[in-house]
Amino acid sequence: MSRKYKITRVEITGATPYLGHDRNGAPIRTKDPEQVMAWLCGAWRFRFNQHRSNRCRYLIGTTGSTGLLEPIGSMDRRSNADTRHDHDWIGAVPDLILTSTWMMERKEWAAAVERRRTNREHGRKPGRMPGFKRLRQGRRFTCMSNRGKGYRVVKYSRKHAEAIIGGTDPRGWRDDGARYQIHIHFRLSRPVPESTSIHVDWTHRTISFTAPIEPHHHQPTGAMVGVDVGVVHEAALSDGRLLDLPGKRLRHIENRINGLQRAQARCVRESPYDNTRDYLRKGPSNRYLRLRKQINRLNACKTRIITDWQHKTSRRLVDDHDLIVMEALQPANMSRKPRPQADPDRPDHWLPNGRNAKRALNRGMREASLGRFRTMVEYKSHAAGITFLAVNPAYTSQTCHKCGHVAAENRESQAVFHCHACHWEGNADVNAAINILDKGLRLNDPSGRDTSETRNRSVGPCGGQTDRTAAPSRRGAIIMPGGSRQ
Template identity: 70%
Template sequence: MSRKYRITRVDITGATPYLGHGRQGAPVWSKDPDRVMGWLCDAWRFRFNQHRSQRSRYLIGTHAPDGLLEPLGNMDTRNNRETREDYEWTSAVPDLILLSPWMMERKEWFAAVKRRDTNLKHGRKPGRMPGFKRRKQGRRFTCLNNHGKGYKVVVFNRKHAMVVIGGVNPKQHRPDGARFRICIHFRLSRPVLDSTSIHVDWTRRTISFTHPNPPRPHTPTGAATGIDVGSVHEAALSDGRLLDLPKERIRYVDKRINALQRAQARCVRESPYDDAGDYLKHGASNRYRRLGRRIRDLNAYRMRLIVDRQHKISGMIVDEHDLIVMEALQTANMTRRPKPKPDPDRPDHWLPNGRNAKRGLNKGMREAALSRFRSMIEYKAREAGVTFLTVNPAYTSQTCSRCGHMAKENRESQAVFHCRSCGYEGNADVNAAVNILTKGLGTPDMDPVENTLSGRDTSETRNRSIRPSTGQAEPTAVSSRRETTVVPGNTR
């Protein structure tokens, strides 16, 4: 978990940092904040690429176990000491900034390997493996804490704080002293917790603190809820509440993005080139690039709107309930393209297969980000000691929550449920949420009389490749709250 803050300014105190030799071969010292921060970002990216050069990837079109491996580039096996000796411009970089690329590179690489194996296991394209870091991807660096040796956090007041990173110039380059300090001031929008590392994005002028999830305070309420998720309503609770994303604002942002994309298309259309590929190859105009930056900013703003709303909804659900039951949806399978239908009477012709309608449904489901919403509820429930279960969603939207009659005709539309047996009418999503809760209460881990946990411990791990059978729940969180406390970090 991380918390991000806005950088206000950077000060360099103490000795002047040694940045290496210039183009004329003369040593360079500087206290210019932008130059010093760029120097740290370049050193971190250089060390990261040294570790990445030791990796090998499969040739295009091949995969394990019969795939052929090729190195990503010229292998560089230098350690930190050898790197400082061979590349003198990195000799004054703080130690824990040069140590962090090894950890970050391993984490990124093995995450990509696991994702590749998962895609191959489910019959999807394996995807590309990560490559070298490039400067145009953004200027950033990471510094480890190591019990306060990497950096210190100083809080001045409720709105202002700073991070202090210390460094030492090499012995042969100390005109005005050895030790220098890089003071990164940031706006204290919320308290800084005990962190394990910081991540500085100098391109966007932000600093992020990585820290373990703190325990979530929770007052037992004795309430249980079932949750039905979808593309129309983000969540429908079994008590009848419908929780939605800020769709009006999202649609407004979408219109602005579409207008800017049309303006970009006009830039290409009015140029002497045939398509956007040739246009970008020969150098896009400043207006085209400016429009692209505005589109990226709006897309990021749109994503923040959705994630912020999901955090608020998931937090509210966890705070108000002691038992949460959700449907174990396989979103990757649900968003697949429909299979084409060949016309038996006309070769090389195809019958309508509902592709356009499916495309709209897939877009809505990707916008709702159902898997991310489920993971938010899951980890917040785990930190609060709330029991979280998942059940098989089969036929929950076609079964009457009053009499149990199941028929496809019960669901008249997306929002209307009308039982053909007992005549019950209601919202289809709320009816499904009630059925989901009923399935969760009927699991072996629940006492069928008291509708409470039977005391049998449930596992915190889950095998995502196995879908539970009908009526079988999948426990994913323990019922007892963890006995952990939050200890203030290096703030003072």
């Protein structure tokens, strides 16, 4: 867990930090915050890439137990002290910034190995292993706390605090004292947690405090709920409630994005180039680039609104219930695609079925958002110690929860469910949510075990108090020294 704050300004006090030599051999000593921060980020990236250079990948064509490993870099195994000795420009970098690179590099690599394994298990593409950190990926550095030795946080007023990192100039560059302090002022938008490290993103001017997840004390409520996530209503609950994203705000932002995109299209149209690709290759206008920046900013804003809503809603769901049932995540190859429709008049011709590129993109974004919501409910359930079940969602939207009648015609439209057997009528998503809860309860109750459910690999209790001990722990996965590429 981490909390992020906006950096307002940076100042350097005490001695003048020594940043190395310029190309003529003259020493660079400055208190300019821009230069000092860029220098810290550069040093952090340099040390990080030294650690990364020891990682290995399989030679092309050889994988698994017979695979041959080759290092991805030059296998630089120097210690902090040796690196400082060889490169005097990092001599004044605080120790706990250099040390943090080791931890961050291992963490990122292990997460990638884990992520690739999970993706493969779910039938998705594994994705790439991380490589070296590039400058274009942004300027950033991390500093560890080490029980308050790395940095300290001082609060000045209700809205203003600063993190202070101290460093020492190397011998020979100490004419105005040895110790310097970097004061990173930030806007105190919420309380700062007890943190184990800070992460400074100098490209976006933010500072985050990383803290261990606080144990959550769940008050038993005795309530159970089934949740159907969907596109029209982000979540429908089995008790009949429909939870929606703040649609008005999102639509407002989307309208503004559309307007800006039209302006971008005008830029291309008024240029001498025929298409966007040529236009971009020949150098887009400043106006075009400014519009792109505005669009990116609005999209980021939209994402933040959705994530905020999802965090708050999943927190409420977990607080209010003792058992939550949701759909199991579907492997990628099972994701729903519109079936191709043959044209009855012309053989070998196909009717349009709504699968153009833009729609596919939007659907991908929507599905990612729904998957994220499910993940949030799942991990919050685990942290609170309540039971979270995942069931196969097959036929839950076509089955009547009253009489169990299954038919595709039951679903009259996207919103309305009308049972042809018992004539129950109501919201289709709520009906699906009730079916999901029923499936979960049958699964949870050993006497009424539904064999067709348990046979499916993707179905099963994913957590909860009883099953957590039985679940195989993947935390203990061994990463080979030097790191094999999996």
